[in-house]
Amino acid sequence: MTDRWLSVEQIAAYLGVSKDTIYAWREKKCLPAHRVGRFWKFKTDEVDDWVRSGSAAEGDAHD
Known part of the structure; x- marks a missing residue:
């Protein structure tokens, strides 16, 4: 399974x-992530x- x-x-x-x-996208641009214990998984x-x-585009409204 590839997913x-x-x-x-x-x-x-x-x-x-990088x-x-x-981390910045997760906080500021709502990159979908899931907390598993103390780790972030995608x-x-x-x-x-x-x-x-x-x-993910620069200047996005989520900035």
Whole structure:
């Protein structure tokens, strides 16, 4: 099954950005993430939908 949970490091590599960017997007731009204990986990299909919606764009209304 390819729809597994990814860590911050893995989703950063998947999107080609830094871990700091992932944390910033999660807080300021509503990047879909799920808290599992003390860790943040991500589903690629949710993140892909979020990117396609334009929410990662600079100057977004969530800033």
